[in-house]
Amino acid sequence: MKLQELISCLPAYAVEDDTNPEITSLQMDSRKVQDGALFFCIRGFTVDGHRFAKQAEASGALAVVSEEPLDLSVPVIVVRDSKRAMALIAARFYDFPSTKMRLTGVTGTNGKTTVTHLLQEIYMEAGFPAGLIGTMYTKYGNEVKPSVNTTPESLILQEMFFDMHDQGMEHVVMEVSSHALQLGRTHGTDFDIAVFTNLSQDHLDYHETMDEYAAAKALLFSQLGSGYHPQKQKFAVINGDDPYAEKMITAAAAPVITYAIDSQADIRAENVNVHAGGSAFDLVHYNRHFRIELQMPGRFSVYNALAAAAAAYAGGIGWETICKVLPEVKSVSGRFEKIASSSPVNVIVDYAHTSDSLENVLQTISEFANGNVRTVVGCGGDRDKTKRPLMASTAEKWSDYVYLTSDNPRSENPRTILEEMEQGLSTSAYELIEDREKAIRQAVNDSGPDDVILIAGKGHETYQIIGEQTYDFDDRLVAKQALEELGMK
Ligand SMILES: CC(=O)N[C@H]1[C@@H](OP(=O)(O)OP(=O)(O)OC[C@H]2O[C@@H](n3ccc(=O)[nH]c3=O)[C@H](O)[C@@H]2O)O[C@H](CO)[C@@H](O)[C@@H]1O[C@H](C)C(=O)N[C@@H](C)C(=O)N[C@H](CCC(=O)O)C(=O)O
Numbered sequence: 001m002k003l004q005e006l007i008s009c010l011p012a013y014a015v016e017d018d019t020n021p022e023i024t025s026l027q028m029d030s031r032k033v034q035d036g037a038l039f040f041c042i043r044g045f046t047v048d049g050h051r052f053a054k055q056a057e058a059s060g061a062l063a064v065v066s067e068e069p070l071d072l073s074v075p076v077i078v079v080r081d082s083k084r085a086m087a088l089i090a091a092r093f094y095d096f097p098s099t100k101m102r103l104t105g106v107t108g109t110n111g112k113t114t115v116t117h118l119l120q121e122i123y124m125e126a127g128f129p130a131g132l133i134g135t136m137y138t139k140y141g142n143e144v145k146p147s148v149n150t151t152p153e154s155l156i157l158q159e160m161f162f163d164m165h166d167q168g169m170e171h172v173v174m175e176v177s178s179h180a181l182q183l184g185r186t187h188g189t190d191f192d193i194a195v196f197t198n199l200s201q202d203h204l205d206y207h208e209t210m211d212e213y214a215a216a217k218a219l220l221f222s223q224l225g226s227g228y229h230p231q232k233q234k235f236a237v238i239n240g241d242d243p244y245a246e247k248m249i250t251a252a253a254a255p256v257i258t259y260a261i262d263s264q265a266d267i268r269a270e271n272v273n274v275h276a277g278g279s280a281f282d283l284v285h286y287n288r289h290f291r292i293e294l295q296m297p298g299r300f301s302v303y304n305a306l307a308a309a310a311a312a313y314a315g316g317i318g319w320e321t322i323c324k325v326l327p328e329v330k331s332v333s334g335r336f337e338k339i340a341s342s343s344p345v346n347v348i349v350d351y352a353h354t355s356d357s358l359e360n361v362l363q364t365i366s367e368f369a370n371g372n373v374r375t376v377v378g379c380g381g382d383r384d385k386t387k388r389p390l391m392a393s394t395a396e397k398w399s400d401y402v403y404l405t406s407d408n409p410r411s412e413n414p415r416t417i418l419e420e421m422e423q424g425l426s427t428s429a430y431e432l433i434e435d436r437e438k439a440i441r442q443a444v445n446d447s448g449p450d451d452v453i454l455i456a457g458k459g460h461e462t463y464q465i466i467g468e469q470t471y472d473f474d475d476r477l478v479a480k481q482a483l484e485e486l487g488m489k
């Protein structure tokens, strides 16, 4: 596509050189530039991409998008915000692929992965090819691609949309992180349905205050008004029980459908019953009642099922299909995943890495545990430090014994993270074991037959980041091996 045509989608820009090269690729990394590329200078968290403009030109870039004038012999398009410009240009380059499918964005602190998986299943059952983009992977047709980010950078995102449309996807469900919204990764993306699950403390290293965090989430709902196809029917689907619901409703540039357990809402769960094997509820929509038996335990699972049901309903799916699929779905990998073993000790691996999600999971466990509850938990390095004592105190509140251990310490000293977590503890029923494998083994060895061990934080992850190195590590494999050894004793 010709450069001038490509940049005509930008609301404002300045360019002195009016040559009009044919652009054949888009690139934000100078190391990957090929002949014919348009290169974007992005001010990153670690380096300023403007430093690499000359290198990009030398590698064959035919034009550069920049936030400042640059001394190059190819056209330099100066914009106020390169990331947002990149997102719009990427959407234009791929011919606005998100407008050609029905796109649902799910945001909130917890539940995004679970809700998107439920929704994908519902759409597929209803006969619509559906793609999924999220923390675990991007999955559509026969493709499964690993994720670097929960919500990919715009260049990757728009290319994915293009490929999904090309492969016949009619629906896409995607997790939308507050980082992505704030950084403009989803700029130029045409959402049809925006879903809000909940908001609790997380990512305050990045957003600084809860209000800023909520404002970032609210961008998804205001973005409903910026579609390119005004005739498309759009909806905001909002958890009416969440204290931040009103903020999302106010931001919503589309009709709102609410769901709730405790408050009045368009779609409600009544007669909720949580048990060890799952949870059950009556899904109520006006005068229609459907009894749903989920295989996923906990009240939080009922919220996730309601979110998926309300979003699918907004997407035009009938209640019969929705109510058929919800009971069929087993828990998503690494979410309340029970480790199968011949040992009588129960071990559950869960991705809970916020104090709210940890509370929900432990509360659910406490409802059916007959013996002691032991929790193995850590907190990530180079991430929100304020949640460290909170995570520990939540673990302590619901457990008989706590093992504080490493969870991707990254550049930080693992011991220091554990000591900061320790500040949140008031009893002595805990120990600090930096080595995560040793902590899991210790918990298994300490347990009696009716005890339940929760290994929290990493869920589906199969790595541990220590310093600059990423090591293979899977809570589930370590737990299984420890349980098997225990069974043999
Ligand atoms: C902190 C953060 O958000 N970092 C993201 C960011 O990387 P960065 O800013 O560090 O990039 P950088 O290394 O400074 O580089 C700046 C620019 O220079 C370019 N460059 C760099 C070197 C070079 O030789 N040549 C060159 O051109 C780079 O390609 C880039 O364009 O831009 C990258 C590309 O988009 C992201 O992958 C990366 O996400 C990292 C992996 C990350 O961990 N992000 C987290 C905070 C995040 O976004 N998380 C949310 C989910 C949160 C949740 O709900 O759990 C998410 O959506 O993933």
Ligand SMILES: Nc1ncnc2c1ncn2[C@@H]1O[C@H](COP(=O)(O)OP(=O)(O)OP(=O)(O)O)[C@@H](O)[C@H]1O
Pocket: 108, 109, 110, 111, 112, 113, 114, 115, 135, 150, 175, 197, 198, 300, 301, 303, 304, 334, 335, 336, 350, 351, 352, 353, 356, 357, 358, 360, 361, 459
């Ligand atoms: N609706 C919910 N409310 C509170 N906690 C939840 C909810 N759903 C899931 N959880 C808890 O949060 C954990 C993460 O769930 P899930 O992966 O679905 O959320 P997520 O929003 O995708 O998280 P992330 O943004 O970190 O990828 C689960 O393992 C569970 O402990």
